[in-house]
Amino acid sequence: MKFFDLNLSEPGLRGELDLAYGRVMDSGWMILGPELAAFEAEFAAWCGAARCVGVGNGLDALTLTLRAAGVAAGAEVIVPAHTFAATWMAVEAVGAVPVPVEVDPRTYTLDAAACAAAVTARTAAIVPVSLYGHPVDLEPLMALAQRHGLFVLEDAAQSHGASYHGRRTGGGAHATAFSFYPTKNLGALGDAGAVTTNDAGLAEAVRRLRNYGSDQKYVHQTLGANSRLDELQAAFLRVLLPRLDAANDRRRALAAAYDTALAGSDLTTPIEAEGARHVYHLYVVRSPERDALQARLRAAGIESLIHYPIACHRQAAFAHCGFKPGAFPLAEALADQVLSLPLWPAMPSENVGLVASALRA
Secondary structure, rough: OOOOOOOOOOOOOOHHHHHHHHHHHHHHHOOHHHHHHHHHHHHHHHHOOOEEEEEEEEEHHHHHHHOOOOOOOEEEEHHHHOOHOOOOHHHHHHHOOEEEEEEEOOOOOHHHHHHHHHHHOOOOEEOEEEEEOOOOOOOHHHHHHHHHOEEEEEEEEOOOOOEEEOEEEOOOOOEEEOOOOOOOOOOOOOOOEEEEEEHHHHHHHHHHHHHEEEEEEOOOOOOOOOOOOOOOHHHHHHHHHHHHHHHHHHHHHHHHHHOOOOOOOOOOOOOOOEEEOOOOOOOOEEEHHHHHHHHHHHHHHOOOEEOOOHHHHOOOHHHOOOOOOOHHHHHHHHHEEEEOOOOOOOOOHHHHHHHHHHHOO
């Protein structure tokens, strides 16, 4: 059994993607054209944000936004101890210092109390992550940011369509960074990313930075990057965006089936906080016997993955930060205990029972 399937054979989808490809080819625009402008407007509206800026990938969405917000070298940026390494890498890329704090042990999203305790005079920003598809509770983080004059950049690479108290990810923080890597809830057919915000000045700064620091061809106001969501991927995303709500509903139905099938087991299954709408980019269980469980699934021909097997503070890339083993015990425990089970929108419902049976065997 596969862990994930792009399901490009969905009835009608190939034809719509072919039409989108043809539209781009016929237009002659490959970069910064009408497809990107249309997708930016459509995705901003879908997220409930005023503006969207398409960029090359999720890491650039984070990095360029921190630069646009003026996060300077040497400043401190609070990040979750348990997350994908890109969250930390974006902070390092602007010369700032990642300050990790533990996550909520139930939702695996940034713990607001731990975040508040980590604020110092050097703190410039907070980068909470809506991990695995569960939205972070932004309200206390935004209140904390207002008290201390901090910038909040939500990393929503895994939570397209998640919502908290009725507000979708993408419209609540000062800015939100998205990845459209092919396996995401909204995935392109290659690398792509975007930033949403209600701040017109911030959006223009990201637009400038993504295009060599230029608003006008051959006139460069600042040092920028080459990170533009191309026309073809924008056209494909326009085909996939109207399908996203139904795909997320299907993910939620499969997750509910997993909840039922695994009830009473020794596994810690995902929770959905009150007021939250989880979109289950991943269905992540937790067990001290994780490695044995994964071996059991493998023996049954079932793929599973670990998100993530090495805590960021233990990665060689961040050795210069000086964190010792045991510095973040929850993050280390999660690295040793979490296991992602197969889940994609078109996954047959009976797969849930097969996975549960193998886990219980």
